[in-house]
Amino acid sequence: MDIRTFGELIEWTRDLHKNLAECLGHCATRHEEERATALLEYLSSHESELARIVDEFEHQSASNTLETRVYDYLKHNPIKTHRTCDEPYAKQDFQGIYREVMDFHEQVMDLYRNLWEKAEIPEARELLGGLLDMEKNESMRLARQIGRMDDL
Template identity: 55%
Template sequence: MEIKTFEDLIEWTRQLHAYLSRCLKESAKLNNDERASALLDYLAGHEALMERAVTEFEKQADPKAMHTRMYDYLNHKPIRASADSYTHYASMSFTDIAKEVFHFHDQVMDLYDSLIGKAEIPEAKSLLEDLLALEEHEAMRLASQIGRMEDL
């Protein structure tokens, strides 16, 4: 997807969460490790929630911010979910799955953080700060839940 505006960025983020959710869900069905499969199911649901939350940002964001062109994104290394197939996580361990999903979220947060300092209008900066806060909050919640699952 070519990202030219903040609207494109948010749509790209939504699509990324949706893709990751589908990969995690499909992999959960095939992973033979019960703990890893349970983690995959949980993460799939979490990513689906993230997709819906980002959709709300699309609906509620300031149109001025949404239509602002993004020039600095082109200089940023593209982020892709590591999953190259819907069953990417099927043979991974609990720890490797968690590590990879956190890495994905860290990349998204780094992107938002770098773009905040380059936002040319206050509405765009506010939008990015809200998206970053959502990602950070959800990453902390995820870390807490995964920590509890590890303890079991």
């Protein structure tokens, strides 16, 4: 997707979370380890919820903010994720799945942080700050929940 505006950035991020949710859910049905299957199901549900939350940012933001150009996006490294689900998580262990999903969230936060630092328009900074805070909080919640699962 060619991202030119903050609205397109939000759509793209939402679609990344949605795609990850679908891939994790698909892999959950194919994993042989019960513990990893439970993790994949939980992560799939969490990513679906994140896609919904990101979508809310689009509905709550002013149209002029959503139409603001994102000039520095092209300079940012693309986020690495499984854009097509060839069952990568079905072959990983619990810790491997956890590391990869947390790395995905770190990449999203890096993108938001990078754009927030360069945003000149207060409304764009506010939008990016909100997205960044949401990703940080959800990543911390995810880490806590997975830590509890790992303790079991």
